[in-house]
Amino acid sequence: MGMLNKVEIVRKMCPVIFLLDTSGSMDGEPIGAVNEAIKNVLPELISMNEENPDNEIRVAILTFDYNVKWAVGETELVSPQDVENYWKNLDANGYTSMGAAFKALNEKLSVSKGFMKRASGSVAPVLFLLSDGEPTDDYKAGLQELQKNSWYKIAVRVAVGYGDFNEHILREFTGNEGTVLRTSDPDSLRNTIKFVAVTSSRVASQGSNVSTDTTNANPDDNTQAVADALENQGGALNAPLDPEDNF
Amino acid sequence: MFVPLKKNQRVELADGRTVTVTDKLGEGGQGIVYRVRFDDSGEERALKWFFIGYLKEPLKFYRHLEDNIKKGSPSAAFIWPEQLTKYVAGEPFGYIMKIFPKGYESFSKYLLARVQFQNAAAMVNAALNMVAAFKALHLKGYNYQDLNDGNFSIEPKSGKVFICDNDNVVGYGQKSGILGKARYMAPEVVRGDKQPDTDTDRYSLAVILFMLLVGDHPLEGKKTNYPALTNKYDLRIFGTEPLFIFDEKDSSNAPHPQIHQNALTMWKIFPSFVQKAFQQSFSQESLLNGKNRLLENEWFNILARLKSSIVRCPHCGEEMFLESDKISVCQSCKKSVKAVGYLKFPKRANREVTVPIFKGALLYDYHINSASEDFDTEVAVVLEKPGKFGLKNDSKIKWLITAPGGKTFARQAGETQILVADCKIDFGKNTAQVIVNN
Numbered sequence: 039m040g041m042l043n044k045v046e047i048v049r050k051m052c053p054v055i056f057l058l059d060t061s062g063s064m065d066g067e068p069i070g071a072v073n074e075a076i077k078n079v080l081p082e083l084i085s086m087n088e089e090n091p092d093n094e095i096r097v098a099i100l101t102f103d104y105n106v107k108w109a110v111g112e113t114e115l116v117s118p119q120d121v122e123n124y125w126k127n128l129d130a131n132g133y134t135s136m137g138a139a140f141k142a143l144n145e146k147l148s149v150s151k152g153f154m155k156r157a158s159g160s161v162a163p164v165l166f167l168l169s170d171g172e173p174t175d176d177y178k179a180g181l182q183e184l185q186k187n188s189w190y191k192i193a194v195r196v197a198v199g200y201g202d203f204n205e206h207i208l209r210e211f212t213g214n215e216g217t218v219l220r221t222s223d224p225d226s227l228r229n230t231i232k233f234v235a236v237t238s239s240r241v242a243s244q245g246s247n248v249s250t251d252t253t254n255a256n257p258d259d260n261t262q263a264v265a266d267a268l269e270n271q272g273g274a275l276n277a278p279l280d281p282e283d284n285f
Numbered sequence: 286m287f288v289p290l291k292k293n294q295r296v297e298l299a300d301g302r303t304v305t306v307t308d309k310l311g312e313g314g315q316g317i318v319y320r321v322r323f324d325d326s327g328e329e330r331a332l333k334w335f336f337i338g339y340l341k342e343p344l345k346f347y348r349h350l351e352d353n354i355k356k357g358s359p360s361a362a363f364i365w366p367e368q369l370t371k372y373v374a375g376e377p378f379g380y381i382m383k384i385f386p387k388g389y390e391s392f393s394k395y396l397l398a399r400v401q402f403q404n405a406a407a408m409v410n411a412a413l414n415m416v417a418a419f420k421a422l423h424l425k426g427y428n429y430q431d432l433n434d435g436n437f438s439i440e441p442k443s444g445k446v447f448i449c450d451n452d453n454v455v456g457y458g459q460k461s462g463i464l465g466k467a468r469y470m471a472p473e474v475v476r477g478d479k480q481p482d483t484d485t486d487r488y489s490l491a492v493i494l495f496m497l498l499v500g501d502h503p504l505e506g507k508k509t510n511y512p513a514l515t516n517k518y519d520l521r522i523f524g525t526e527p528l529f530i531f532d533e534k535d536s537s538n539a540p541h542p543q544i545h546q547n548a549l550t551m552w553k554i555f556p557s558f559v560q561k562a563f564q565q566s567f568s569q570e571s572l573l574n575g576k577n578r579l580l581e582n583e584w585f586n587i588l589a590r591l592k593s594s595i596v597r598c599p600h601c602g603e604e605m606f607l608e609s610d611k612i613s614v615c616q617s618c619k620k621s622v623k624a625v626g627y628l629k630f631p632k633r634a635n636r637e638v639t640v641p642i643f644k645g646a647l648l649y650d651y652h653i654n655s656a657s658e659d660f661d662t663e664v665a666v667v668l669e670k671p672g673k674f675g676l677k678n679d680s681k682i683k684w685l686i687t688a689p690g691g692k693t694f695a696r697q698a699g700e701t702q703i704l705v706a707d708c709k710i711d712f713g714k715n716t717a718q719v720i721v722n723n
Contacts, residue, residue, distance in 0.1 A: 091396035270338030
C-alpha cells in the first residue's frame with residue numbers, strides 16, 4: 039500500500055426512485071418513450087456520480103400495473119451503471135395499482151428494512167412518479183401511509199403526467215404544483231421525463247448552494263428547490279429534438 | 286427566461302466580436318458550459334451560459350463580472366472570465382474563458398479514487414499550487430465565497446492546478462449572495478454569524494488540503510454518522526458542533542473504523558508538523574471562534590517542508606515522508622526509519638524549514654534563496670556512501686562552506702560537499718546548518 043492508493047472518499051447515498059405507470063394504456067409509443075427516456079437518463083446519472091465526491095446516486099425502479107414490481111432494486115438500490123448494464127425494456131399492460139405502489143415504496147423507505155441502510159447515511163431521495171390515468175385501486179390509503187414516512191417528507195418529489203392523468207393525485211403526491219409536469223405526445227414525454235429526472239437528481243445529489251438571498255422558512259423543502267430549478271432551467275425543454283443541434 | 290444555446294448558434298460578445306457554439310462541455314447548478322469558436326480568429330474558448338432565473342439582479346451580477354474582468358486574474362492558475370456576452374435585458378448571458386488544457390483531471394476524480402497522483406511530489410505540489418493560488422487571490426483583494434472541490438483541476442504527473450468557476454469571487458467587503466456548500470463552508474458562515482471573507486476562505490482551503498492529502502472530510506467521523514443528512518444535521522456537523530476527527534483533546538468524533546478508511550491509514554503517513562497544522566486549523570478555537578487559522582504563507586512553508594521530506598524507505602523502497610529529527614514509520618512496510626541529521630534553515634513565516642539528511646532528499650530554489658517561492662526547481666540532492674552523506678550542488682551558483690573549525694571553502698556547481706556536524710553552508714541568498722540527531 040502506497041500513500042497514493044487512497045480509496046474512494048466516503049459519500050452519502052442519494053436515492054433516485056422511479057414509480058412508473060406501466061398499465062395497458064401506456065402500451066405502444068408511450069412505454070417506448072419511457073424506455074428511451076430512462077436509457078437516456080442513466081448516462082447523465084453515471085456522469086454526475088463520477089464528478090460528485092459528496093453524494094452517490096443509486097437507483098430503483100418500481101412499475102405498477104396489475105402488479106407492483108421492483109424492476110430495478112428488488113433488494114437494494116443499484117448504481118446507474120449497473121442499471122444500464124442489465125437494462126430490460128419495460129412492457130405495459132393491465133390495471134393501475136398506484137395505491138399498492140405507494141405502499142411498496144413506503145416499505146422500502148426505511149433504514150432498518152429497506153433501501154436507506156447505507157452506513158455513511160443518505161441525503162434526501164428523489165421520488166419520481168409517472169402516471170397516465172386514474173388509479174384502479176385505493177391510491178388514497180397508500181399515499182396517506184407514505185406521507186407519514188419521514189423520508190417522503192424531506193424527499194424531492196416530482197411527477198410527470200401523460201395523457202389522461204389525474205392532475206390532482208400527482209399534486210397530492212408531490213405536494214408542490216411546481217414539480218408536476220404534463221405532456222400528451224410521446225416525443226415530448228421522453229424529453230420531459232429526462233428533463234425532470236436529470237434536474238431533480240442533480241439538485242438532490244449536489245445539494246443546492248445555500249444563498250443569503252432566499253429567506254427559506256423550510257430549508258429541508260427540497261421539492262421547492264427542484265421546482266425553482268425546473269422553472270429556471272425550463273428552457274431546456276423547448277430545445278429542438280434534432281440530435282444534431284441539441285448535442 | 287432561460288434558453289439553452291444550440292449547435293452552430295452565433296453569440297455576440299460585449300466588444301462586438303462573435304463566437305459560434307460547437308459543443309456542450311458540461312452542465313451545473315448555475316448554468317451550462319459550451320465549447321465555442323471565435324468567428325474571426327478560429328480560437329477556441331469555453332462559454333458559461335447562466336440560468337438567469339436564479340439571479341435576483343442579473344444586471345448587477347453582469348456588472349460584477351465586468352468588474353472582475355477589468356481587475357484581471359490573480360495568477361495564471363485561474364481560468365478567469367475573459368469577456369462577457371452582450372447584455373440584453375431579460376435574456377440569458379454568459380462569459381467566455383480559456384478551455385482547460387488536456388491532461389488535467391477534476392479534483393473530484395482524485396477524491397473518488399478514479400485518478401491518482403503519479404508520485405508523492407505531485408500530490409504535495411498540488412497542495413502547494415492551491416495555496417499559492419489562494420495567496421494570489423487574496424493579495425489581489427479578492428475572496429472566493431463559494432470555494433469547494435468542484436473548483437480545481439489538477440495534472441496527475443506534475444500537480445499543476447487550474448481553478449475554475451470564478452464567477453463568485455468578490456472584493457473585500459462585497460457580498461455575492463452565495464454562501465457555498467456546507468461541507469466546505471466555515472462554521473461561522475454555516476451558523477449564519479458571518480458572510481464569507483478571506484478568513485472563511487482560509488478555513489475552506491484547510492478543508493480542501495485535508496481532503497487532498499488525507500482523503501476524507503475533517504469533520505466527518507463516528508459522531509456525525511447520521512442516517513439522514515438533513516439541514517438540521519448539516520448545521521450541527523458543520524456549524525454548531527463541529528469537531529475535528531483528529532482533535533487533540535476529544536476523540537469522540539474519531540474516524541469510524543469501518544467507514545473512514547482513508548483517514549485511518551493516511552493520517553499516519555504525515556509528519557508531526559503537518560498533523561499539528563491541521564490540528565490547529567480545525568481546533569475548537571478555529572471552529573467555534575474563527576481563530577488560529579493558518580495563513581497561506583504558513584501553509585506554503587509547511588508544505589514546502591513536506592515536499593523535502595519525501596524519501597524512499599530503505600527497507601521496502603516505497604515513498605515516505607521522513608521527519609527531520611525523529612523516527613518515522615514507513616506505512617508501507619511498518620519499519621522505522623530515522624535520518625542521521627538534518628539541514629536547518631532560518632525560519633520562514635515563523636515556521637521551521639528543515640530537510641532530512643537522507644539519501645535522495647531534495648533541495649529546491651526555495652531553500653537556497655530566502656525570497657524564492659519556487660518549490661519545483663531542484664538545486665541539490667543528498668547522496669549517501671557507506672558511512673557518510675553528501676550534498677551535491679545542482680544549482681548554478683557557488684556555495685561557501687564553513688567547517689566546524691571555522692575553515693571556509695567553496696563548492697562549485699556539480700561538486701558534492703560531505704555533511705558533517707555543525708558545518709554551515711552559505712548559498713548566497715540563504716544559509717543552512719547541519720544538525721546531527723542523537
